[in-house]
Amino acid sequence: MIDIRVEGIKKNLENKKIIVICGSKGGVGKSTLTFLLSLVFSRFVKVGVCDLDFTGSSLHIIFNSTSTFKEEDGIVLPEVLKNVFLLSVNFFSKDNPLALRGEEITDVFLELLTITNWKDINLLLFDTPPTLTDPILDIFRFLPKAEFWVVSSNSILSFHTTLKFVKLLKEMKKEIPILFVNRIFENDVKGMDVYEELAKNFEKVVFVPFIKDLESFYIDPYKLFDLEITLFNELQYLFT
Numbered sequence: 001m002i003d004i005r006v007e008g009i010k011k012n013l014e015n016k017k018i019i020v021i022c023g024s025k026g027g028v029g030k031s032t033l034t035f036l037l038s039l040v041f042s043r044f045v046k047v048g049v050c051d052l053d054f055t056g057s058s059l060h061i062i063f064n065s066t067s068t069f070k071e072e073d074g075i076v077l078p079e080v081l082k083n084v085f086l087l088s089v090n091f092f093s094k095d096n097p098l099a100l101r102g103e104e105i106t107d108v109f110l111e112l113l114t115i116t117n118w119k120d121i122n123l124l125l126f127d128t129p130p131t132l133t134d135p136i137l138d139i140f141r142f143l144p145k146a147e148f149w150v151v152s153s154n155s156i157l158s159f160h161t162t163l164k165f166v167k168l169l170k171e172m173k174k175e176i177p178i179l180f181v182n183r184i185f186e187n188d189v190k191g192m193d194v195y196e197e198l199a200k201n202f203e204k205v206v207f208v209p210f211i212k213d214l215e216s217f218y219i220d221p222y223k224l225f226d227l228e229i230t231l232f233n234e235l236q237y238l239f240t
């Protein structure tokens with residue numbers, strides 16, 4: 001059976017750059033990187049941030065947003081920071097827990113992307129749940145040109161599972177230009193064989209420092225730019 005939503009999404013998103021922030025584990029910083037990247041990229045373009053972690057959605061919390069959408073030729077996403085527009089299933093589920101499986105996830109994915117008015121948005125960042133689960137498989141199916149930016153913590157466990165995750169993405173012939181190594185532990189990656197093997201798969205590795213009291217910046221994210229860390233410069237150069 002033909003699903004007319006699929007053609008609509010392909011058409012509406014064909015001229016947008018789509019970056020999928022993904023990783024093989026929970027708690028490694030995927031949602032955090034989505035947030036930090038949107039903060040930096042929104043200096044240049046209008047960024048849509050789309051929370052595909054339907055059962056564990058976090059972006060509405062990170063962006064400290066209680067606002068919801070307006071309706072005008074589809075739903076118009078709330079501007080949660082200057083030039084950053086949020087799409088979250090939480091607009092609809094409110095704070096009720098969601099339990100979804102298989103085709104239901106695909107349905108939510110297609111529905112959210114169909115009803116949104118994407119007109120003004122140039123770049124889309126997809127935050128995803130851990131591992132190669134349904135939303136990522138749906139991106140493979142429906143948005144084949146998306147790039148995958150991979151996030152790992154600096155732990156041996158995370159590097160090992162990320163390596164498997166990356167093998168799969170490469171078998172699927174996906175673009176994986178960037179690895180973020182999020183330094184949430186005090187480990188040093190120097191001399192870690194599994195890190196070296198993983199890093200070989202990427203054009204660029206960006207190290208993300210541990211940011212003390214990160215969650216306190218959700219109220220005023222621009223204050224992050226006052227921190228004396230080179231990260232924001234590095235992230236800026238990822239924008240092309």
Ligand SMILES: Nc1ncnc2c1ncn2[C@@H]1O[C@H](COP(=O)(O)OP(=O)(O)O)[C@@H](O)[C@H]1O
Nearest residue numbers: 026027028029030031032208209210211214215
């Ligand atoms: N670089 C960092 N510095 C400090 N805290 C971090 C950093 N990266 C992530 N965190 C914290 O770790 C927790 C998990 O991060 P999150 O982005 O939700 O991971 P994921 O989306 O991969 O599950 C959050 O509480 C977040 O604030």
Ligand SMILES: [Mg+2]
Nearest residue numbers: 030031053058
């Ligand atoms: Mg997350």
